[in-house]
Amino acid sequence: MNAITDTFSGAAVSTRANVYFDGKCVSHSLTLPDGTRKSVGVILPATLTFNTGAPEIMEGVAGHCEVLLPGEQVWRRYGPGERFAVPGNASFQIRVDGEPYHYICHFG
Amino acid sequence: MNAITDTFSGAAVSTRANVYFDGKCVSHSLTLPDGTRKSVGVILPATLTFNTGAPEIMEGVAGHCEVLLPGEQVWRRYGPGERFAVPGNASFQIRVDGEPYHYICHFG
Numbered sequence: 001m002n003a004i005t006d007t008f009s010g011a012a013v014s015t016r017a018n019v020y021f022d023g024k025c026v027s028h029s030l031t032l033p034d035g036t037r038k039s040v041g042v043i044l045p046a047t048l049t050f051n052t053g054a055p056e057i058m059e060g061v062a063g064h065c066e067v068l069l070p071g072e073q074v075w076r077r078y079g080p081g082e083r084f085a086v087p088g089n090a091s092f093q094i095r096v097d098g099e100p101y102h103y104i105c106h107f108g
Numbered sequence: 109m110n111a112i113t114d115t116f117s118g119a120a121v122s123t124r125a126n127v128y129f130d131g132k133c134v135s136h137s138l139t140l141p142d143g144t145r146k147s148v149g150v151i152l153p154a155t156l157t158f159n160t161g162a163p164e165i166m167e168g169v170a171g172h173c174e175v176l177l178p179g180e181q182v183w184r185r186y187g188p189g190e191r192f193a194v195p196g197n198a199s200f201q202i203r204v205d206g207e208p209y210h211y212i213c214h215f216g
Contacts, residue, residue, distance in 0.1 A: 008121045013138060015113055015169045016210045017150040023208065026134040028148055030121060040136055042125040061123045100131065102124045 002081025004061060005104055008032060008040070021048050027105065039105045047095035054107050055088040061102040068093040110189025112169060113212055116140060116148070129156050135213065147213045155203040162215050163196040169210040176201040 011030040018027045018039065025048060027041025043065065058067075060082050066075040070090045078084055086092050094101075119138040126135045126147065133156060135149025151173065166175075168190050174183040178198045186192055194200050202209075 005123055007123065011119050011121050013116045013119050013121055013136075013148060015115065015148045015212050017134070017148070017208070019150060019152075019208050023131060023134075023150075023152040026125070026131075026150055028121075028136050040121060040123045040125070042127060042131075042134055044127075044131040100125070100127050104123050 004081045005059060006061070008038070020050075021046065024048060037107050039107075041103055041105065043094065043096045043101045043103070045096050045098060045100070047093065049091060049093050050086075052086050052088055052090050052092070056086045057083055057106040058086065059083045059104040059106065061104060063096065063099045063101040065101040065103075066095045112189045113167060114169070116146070128158075129154065132156060145215050147215075149211055149213065151202065151204045151209045151211070153204050153206060153208070155201065157199060157201050158194075159199050160194050160196055164194045165191055165214040166194065167191045167212040167214065169212060171204065171207045171209040173209040173211075174203045 008030055010033040014029040024046040025043045027039040029039045031037050060078050060080045062080055064079045066077050067084055068075050069092050116138055118141040122137040132154040133151045135147040138146045168186050168188045170188055172185055172187045174185050175192055176183050177200050
């Protein structure tokens with residue numbers, strides 16, 4: 001069983017959401033006391049293609065997703081407490097069925 | 109012109125989103141250093157009926173909404189920096205057309 005990050009403390013939170021794909025993905029951006037930037041978000045049932053700028057680590061909070069990373073042939077399933085890394089300047093696919101997938105995105 | 113609250117500082121942020129109405133409304137809950145609870149959220153184009161527990165003050169961050177408060181006959185339009193109050197244990201309607209409505213919800 002993986003530990004789940006349920007709270008960030010001392011964060012500066014942007015009140016305006018990031019809305020992607022007509023709302024199939026919604027996140028809010030945070031800056032932690034040490035200056036690191038993260039976002040907390042949710043993906044509703046859909047299959048989406050994301051493009052990264054900086055490298056990202058995605059960490060599940062609730063629900064599940066399936067991910068096709070660049071150069072891979074196999075979709076991999078991730079759930080609460082599980083992480084996957086996406087390279088920078090890359091494109092990857094993510095699909096969610098049923099329950100929303102709640103995540104933390106760690107940048108850089 | 110109304111001042112817009114663009115950031116909350118020092119907040120404890122729940123990483124799991126609140127997802128209402130199949131994702132037409134998504135928010136994240138915050139607790140500020142003084143213990144007050146708020147949420148930051150977004151409503152996508154839809155007409156929704158919300159039920160309150162505690163009284164709420166809604167504050168716009170971006171986009172617009174129209175609101176029909178309990179006992180009122182007229183829909184009122186609110187935008188960035190504008191607030192409206194909803195009594196506790198009440199039901200109210202909110203509708204959003206076009207661009208998402210980003211908001212802060214102040215409780216109690």
